[in-house]
Structures are given as structure tokens and as C-alpha cells.
Amino acid sequence: MIEVVPPEAAGTRLDVFLAPIVGSRAKAQALIENDLVRVDGLAKQKRYSLLGGETIEVQALSEGPRPEVPPAKFEIAYEDDRLIVVNKPAGVVVHPGVGNREGTLVQALAGRVAGGNDPDRPGVVHRLDRDTSGLLLLARDEATMFALQEALRRRDITREYVALVEGRPPARRGTIDAPLGRDRRTRTKMSTDTDDPHEAVTHFETEQALPDDTLLRVTLETGRTHQIRAHLLAIGHPVAGDPEYGHAGRHGLSRQFLHAQRLAFKHPETGAPMELRAPLPEDLVKALRQASGERADQSV
Known part of the structure; x- marks a missing residue:
């Protein structure tokens, strides 16, 4: 999926902008956090403030089970x-x-x-x-x-x-x-x-x-x-x-x-x-x- 950010969306958070497009803000954040969103080819944080005019590419979120990750040592x-x-x-x-x-x-x-x-x-x-x-x-x-x-x-x-x-x-x-x-x-x-x-x-x-x-x-x-x-x-x-x-x-x-x-x-x-x-x-x-x-x- 590819979206172009309209000028009037300037200043909008990336996850907020994507929410109505992908179905929910939670799903938008999951896509961003799983490194499936690119803004002009670059990974961005969910808080990234859009400038307007960027091209956003979104890959599908796999529904398969995630591999188990051992807990952090400390x-x-x-x-x-x-x-x-x-x-x-x-x-x-x-x-x-x-x-x-x-x-x-x-x-x-x-x-x-x-x-x-x-x-x-x-x-x-x-x-x-x-x-x-x-x-x-x-x-x-x-x-x-x-x-x-x-x-x-x-x-x-x-x-x-x-x-x-x-x-x-x-x-x-x-x-x-x-x-x-x-x-x-x-x-x-x-x-x-x-x-x-x-x-x-x-x-x-x-x-x-x-x-x-x-x-x-x-x-x-x-x-x-x-x-x-x-x-x-x-x-x-x-x-x-x-x-x-x-x-x-x-x-x-x-x-x-x-x-x-x-x-x-x-x-x-x-x-x-x-x-x-x-x-x-x-x-x-x-x-x-x-x-x-x-x-x-x-x-x-």
C-alpha cells in the first residue's frame, strides 16, 4: 500500500495519519513498530510529525506467531x-x-x-x-x-x-x-x-x-x-x-x-x-x- 501525504496533513503524527487507512491506531502502531512502514524510504517513529508531500509505503502485517524472545538479562x-x-x-x-x-x-x-x-x-x-x-x-x-x-x-x-x-x-x-x-x-x-x-x-x-x-x-x-x-x-x-x-x-x-x-x-x-x-x-x-x-x- 502506498499513500501520499496531502499538504493539509502536515503536523499530523504518523500513527494518527495511518489509523483510518489501516483500520485503527493500534494497528498503525503495530505496523510502524514491526518496521513495516517507510516514509520516503526511511523508517520513522510513531510520533514522527508529517511535513506533507511524503510518500508512505506500508507492508502487510504478518498474522503468524512471533518467535519467542527470551527475557532481557540484567x-x-x-x-x-x-x-x-x-x-x-x-x-x-x-x-x-x-x-x-x-x-x-x-x-x-x-x-x-x-x-x-x-x-x-x-x-x-x-x-x-x-x-x-x-x-x-x-x-x-x-x-x-x-x-x-x-x-x-x-x-x-x-x-x-x-x-x-x-x-x-x-x-x-x-x-x-x-x-x-x-x-x-x-x-x-x-x-x-x-x-x-x-x-x-x-x-x-x-x-x-x-x-x-x-x-x-x-x-x-x-x-x-x-x-x-x-x-x-x-x-x-x-x-x-x-x-x-x-x-x-x-x-x-x-x-x-x-x-x-x-x-x-x-x-x-x-x-x-x-x-x-x-x-x-x-x-x-x-x-x-x-x-x-x-x-x-x-x-x-
């Missing part, structure tokens, strides 16, 4: 009645989205997380990319979700990452203040070369200088999609092993060397200071050893 770093901090391994998707409808973290935590306006993202205060490991904060009720989102907006939540990057930045510490948005040419990537820029600020500090790489400690001031990866590429030092923003396979890596190591915030109910750390996963420890040419300290 570790609980901290849990109480209000919130959960998860140590997420690489390879786990946080919430359902295009091409990832099953086997996500929030589905594995069903009944234990809640809050927010998006039923696909209950309790999700912030996100980590599929192949970024480390600490993730989730709420267990609406009030906690609101409080944590407000703390994030005020930049009262510290998110500290460890990243191994190619080469050596020109300064031991610095700030990358460069707006990010969808790349003009590769729409699946985020970039400073964009038509839709949004504020993005990343701070970094050298942790260890290696022969051909540098281990950085990185903190986020904002939380844009792929922010660290896109920002470090923008200054000429992509994350080691990054298949989208750098060079896959560096130092034997099967994913980007990026780990959310430290999370600090005030408990939304008690006000008590919270600080949690996640050890570097074994695949990153091995890559660090290879990059350094000697045994790396596993307590990094």
Missing part, C-alpha cells in the same frame, strides 16, 4: 519501594521500539516499574543504547518518575561514563558544547551536521593515556540520543569499537567501549544522597588490556 544494583537502579549488560534494549518489540528491559521488569506518559517506557528516567552497558535509573510509581525527571531536567543527577577513544584529545579535560540532531545524510545517526539541532553538552577528563587510545571519564549535562558517541566523533576521537561512529572490532571489541559506571542523585523521597558504581564488564577489561599492552586494573 542485575539489580539497588532497589527500594520507589526506584530501581539496574546494571544493564550490553546487548539489552531498554524499551520497545522500531525493530525491538520483545525481550526488552522494561518488559523483564513488568510490574516493578511505572510512571510516565509513554506505555512503552514505564519508569524509564533516562536511557542507554543497546550496546552501552552500566547503570540505569527507573521509577516504580508516577510521583517518583516525576521527581526524578525534574531532577534530571535540573541536572541534579550525575551520570558518569568510562569511554575508550581513538587517539588523544588535545587537552586532558574539556567540554563539548555542540547541538545535536539527526544527521543530514544518515538519518539513523546523530550529528552536529543537522537541520534540527538540540542543545547537547558533554564533559570529559583523561583517566589514562594509552599508546594509541585514551581512556576518558565522561559526564553528561544533557541526554541526547547517542550524545557521547556523536560528540566524541565530532572532536575526532570516536569511541573505540563503535560500529556506527567509529571503527568496529578495535582491540577485539564487538561493541563500543562505553560504560555507565557511576550514578549519583538524591533519593526523591528521603533526600538522602545516593551513589552507585558498576564495575567494568569483562569484555571491556580485556579490550583495555589489549589497548594498553599490559594487564589493566580491573577496578577502573
Whole structure:
């Protein structure tokens, strides 16, 4: 099925536009989420706001049974009645989205997380990319979700990452203040070369200088999609092993060397200071050893 978006539909959400065409909004969302909808040849989110004039191609939704997907693996770093901090391994998707409808973290935590306006993202205060490991904060009720989102907006939540990057930045510490948005040419990537820029600020500090790489400690001031990866590429030092923003396979890596190591915030109910750390996963420890040419300290 092919539809051309009329000019008067400009500003309409993609799922809303498709609803009367395919029979219901739920079916429209299912088609989008199963990667069966293309807008001018590109996959879009259900919230995508149409411009008018686009060509939408819709493939039929198979009614056959879906293959069973095993539940996501994770570790609980901290849990109480209000919130959960998860140590997420690489390879786990946080919430359902295009091409990832099953086997996500929030589905594995069903009944234990809640809050927010998006039923696909209950309790999700912030996100980590599929192949970024480390600490993730989730709420267990609406009030906690609101409080944590407000703390994030005020930049009262510290998110500290460890990243191994190619080469050596020109300064031991610095700030990358460069707006990010969808790349003009590769729409699946985020970039400073964009038509839709949004504020993005990343701070970094050298942790260890290696022969051909540098281990950085990185903190986020904002939380844009792929922010660290896109920002470090923008200054000429992509994350080691990054298949989208750098060079896959560096130092034997099967994913980007990026780990959310430290999370600090005030408990939304008690006000008590919270600080949690996640050890570097074994695949990153091995890559660090290879990059350094000697045994790396596993307590990094």
C-alpha cells in the first residue's frame, strides 16, 4: 500500500495519519513498530510529525506467531519501594521500539516499574543504547518518575561514563558544547551536521593515556540520543569499537567501549544522597588490556 501525504496533513503524527487507512491506531502502531512502514524510504517513529508531500509505503502485517524472545538479562544494583537502579549488560534494549518489540528491559521488569506518559517506557528516567552497558535509573510509581525527571531536567543527577577513544584529545579535560540532531545524510545517526539541532553538552577528563587510545571519564549535562558517541566523533576521537561512529572490532571489541559506571542523585523521597558504581564488564577489561599492552586494573 502506498499513500501520499496531502499538504493539509502536515503536523499530523504518523500513527494518527495511518489509523483510518489501516483500520485503527493500534494497528498503525503495530505496523510502524514491526518496521513495516517507510516514509520516503526511511523508517520513522510513531510520533514522527508529517511535513506533507511524503510518500508512505506500508507492508502487510504478518498474522503468524512471533518467535519467542527470551527475557532481557540484567542485575539489580539497588532497589527500594520507589526506584530501581539496574546494571544493564550490553546487548539489552531498554524499551520497545522500531525493530525491538520483545525481550526488552522494561518488559523483564513488568510490574516493578511505572510512571510516565509513554506505555512503552514505564519508569524509564533516562536511557542507554543497546550496546552501552552500566547503570540505569527507573521509577516504580508516577510521583517518583516525576521527581526524578525534574531532577534530571535540573541536572541534579550525575551520570558518569568510562569511554575508550581513538587517539588523544588535545587537552586532558574539556567540554563539548555542540547541538545535536539527526544527521543530514544518515538519518539513523546523530550529528552536529543537522537541520534540527538540540542543545547537547558533554564533559570529559583523561583517566589514562594509552599508546594509541585514551581512556576518558565522561559526564553528561544533557541526554541526547547517542550524545557521547556523536560528540566524541565530532572532536575526532570516536569511541573505540563503535560500529556506527567509529571503527568496529578495535582491540577485539564487538561493541563500543562505553560504560555507565557511576550514578549519583538524591533519593526523591528521603533526600538522602545516593551513589552507585558498576564495575567494568569483562569484555571491556580485556579490550583495555589489549589497548594498553599490559594487564589493566580491573577496578577502573
